Amino acid sequence: CRSNFSSLQVTMKLLSVVVLTVVHLFPLIVTQTCTKNTTSKKLPWCLPKSYDKKKPPFLFDDEGQTMSIHYAFSIREVSEVTDSEQTLEIPMYFTVAWEDDRLEVDHTHTAWKKSTTGPVNESTEDAETLKLFWKPNLEIYGLQEFKKHNILNEMAGLRISRSKRITFDIKVTIVVSCQMDFNDYPFDEHTCFFQVGSYFYDKNSVTCTSEFHDPRSKSNIQERSLQHSVKFRKLRRSRGVVRLQSGEYAACGFEVLLRRKHEPLIYQIYIPCCLFVTVSWISFIIDPKVIPGRMSLLVILFLVIINVFNNVRSNAPSSGSTKLNAIDQFIMTCIFMIFSAIIEYAVVLSIFTLKLDERTYSINTERPTWRDRICMILKNPRKLDLMSIIAFSSCFVLYNFNYWVITDHNEI
Secondary structure (H helix, E strand, O other): OOOHHHHHHHHHHHHHHHHHHHHHHHHHHHHHHHOOHHHHHHEEEEEOOOOOOOOOOOHHHHOOOOOEEEEEEEEOOOEEOOOOOOEEEEEEEEEEEEEEEEEEEEOOOHHHOOOOOOOOOEEEEEEEHHHHHHOOOEEOOOOOOOEEEEEEOOOOEEEEEOEEEEEEEEEEEEEEOOOOOOOOOOEEEEEEEEEEEOOOOOOOOEEEEEEEHHHHHHHOOOOOOOEEEEEEEEEOOOOOEEEOOOEEEEEEEEEEEEEOOOOOHHHHHHHHHHHHHHHHHHHHOOOOOOOHHHHHHHHHHHHHHHHHHHHHHHHHOOOOOOOOOOOHHHHHHHHHHHHHHHHHHHHHHHHOOOHHHHHOOOOOOOOOOHHHHHHHHHOOOOOHHHHHHHHHHHHHHHHHHHHHHHOOOOOO
């Protein structure tokens, strides 16, 4: 009895699995093949029995025309820019549409006349229905990650139009790479390209068109607080073809313009460094014989600005070039100014230590030569302090004028 009961349980389980499988696949089986009843009474569209989803539609086109794929990018924002990895994270609604003339459509069906499941002349289907059709094999150039969103089901949908156009829409977050040059940091600007095209079929077989919706055009969407200001524009024509070793492929997409917001660094780095250099000039006023006061002032300023330079280097994005970026050049100039003030005080202190000011020099005051001028400084080292405060301040002002006004940092 026990053996009969256990065999009966196994039989019931197998039967239930078969029933559930048939119920689950029944809608797909119905829509996969066309019969007279389904075409005229039940479904607005269907697939012929000879339909092969492994073959693209243009292979069955007698005229040999190329196939056009249309992309639509409804961009939400740029959610993250990672300098260290040189990547962008872009949430968007990604839409792909193409025509498949092999579909059989009942133009008299009531579904095309009413917006019961979607817009008029379109039939809205579950995203799983996409498995029944041929799908274009796509490639997003520079793709790092393609994140799909799910709640109860995948946030995606499929629509089939009366003109045999298949449109697939999905909400995703795409991470793409972007070639960035940080030699001009923090005045760096970058142009990132989002390009999508066919992975296998070249431009002679598959072409594309695209449109994108700029989030700035929607007043209800606020820009995320990033270190960059972000702008979008259409993909330039020269980027419409991707040339690879295997051939030339049509590509569509958009461009992302990134401009770093350098204004915070002006208050955090640039102004403090300028103040450090200005304070170092006070040492020229202090009596050279007050060694602890003057030397401690210069050494403290020198150590502080070295620490600022190290912090900036640790937080700045790494550059592949051996040259210093814009902010490094500025801080190094400030370090050199303070170090020069220390060297100047060392010269003045050496004059007093060696008692060169107590020696007697023959100086021609009417027509002084370079030797006479040097002797005047040796006789009165305070003149060197006066000359230094004028020279140092003038050079630093001219450097800042060149740095902020004349220099085009985009060409560094």
